[in-house]
Amino acid sequence: MSNLNLLRAFDALLHEGSVTAAAERLHLSIPATSRALGRLRRAMGDPILVRAGRGMVPTPFALRTAPRVRSLLDEAAALISADREIVPAEIARTFTIRINDGIVATLATALINGVAAAAPRMTLRFVAEGNESVAALRDGSVDLDIGAGEVNAPDIHTSVLYHERLVGVARSGHPLARHQPGPTLAQLCEHPHISASRRGHARGPLDEALETAGLQRHVAAVVPTFADAALVVASSDYVGLIPQRLADQSGATMALQWFPIPAPLPEPDVRLCWHARLDADPAQPGSARPSAAPSAPSTRDPPTSSRSPCSHRIHGRVRRRCRAQNWTIRSDARRVLRVRAGRPGERWRASRGLPASAGS
Secondary structure, eight states, X not given: OOHHHHHHHHHHHHHHSSHHHHHHHHTOOHHHHHHHHHHHHHHXXXXXXXXXXXXXXXXXXXXXXXXXXXXXXXXXXXXXXXXXXXXXXXXXXXXXXXXXXXXXXXXXXXXXHHHHHHOTTOEEEEEEOSOOOTHHHHHTSOSEEEESOOOOOTTEEEEEEEEOOEXXXXXXXXXXXXXXXXXXXXXXTTSOEEEEOTTOOOOOHHHHHHHHTTOOOOEEEEESSHHHHHHHHXXXXXXXXXXXXXXXXXHHHHTEEEEOOSSOOOOOEEEEEEEGGGGOOTTOGGGSOOTTSOOOOOTTOOOOOOOOHHHHHHHHHHHHHHHHTTOOOOHHHHHHHHHHHTOHHHHHHHHTTOOXXXXX
């Protein structure tokens, strides 16, 4: 077994946490995969996987090494398939997006429809935020991260999708909803609140603004997500704060009315984050910015290249889906979606008549 194949075995063993599952992923026999693990242990001077109950867990050394191995494999696959054209309609794999609940409720439909039109065999898998560590982007378990946090790692690229703000919501017919253009801070404090925090925090930026004005609100309950807060508010006399895009899209369906908060609340940037290895293939048709949707230059952008007619069709479909929802999604986001969709390793396997890897 070559050194490159050993690295593939290392990647599969850590991803699956089992010799049997890794053998299936690599299309090898279980004894061959077990021998590969033995060679890896001797070469690296580390057990790689150790027994933990009925399963196996990676060692600290293996966890530190995994992102570098994944990056090397992606670069090797890009070299092999650098000149092959992507056919989106033939791509059959799962694409993992880590996303905030308030964002997925408004953005998911446009993404699903846009991808389905260009690559109908692809599956989008949305996973909830929890641990926002960049390790998941580095090891490939998450392809994209969409959220309001900032990332300062040199190997993680980011692009601002849009600006968000929080607004107040109440059920239709609620006394607060009658005030135009919206209630005062004092009127807001006359009613109990539902707070949204997955960490269980009752206090937030609104409380600091209220304290400055000499006011205080009563938080009756704390729920983990903005969607939960909207559901509780829609069926009660409580009020809450949720992202404006969620209020715009769900307000009519849930019989909610939203109003501005007369206080200087944070207006975070919702960002798209991805690992630098997704830019490793210079032949990707999405590496150029679309002329129809120019954006400000970025010091992290890769060199541009000409795009194929297929790429233009993808851009058109995604732009139309997003415009229907009044969103401006910058070209960096669409570029990364296409780069990851045409993952070089999957094209290499398909060109040789091999089945897609696990998770595709």
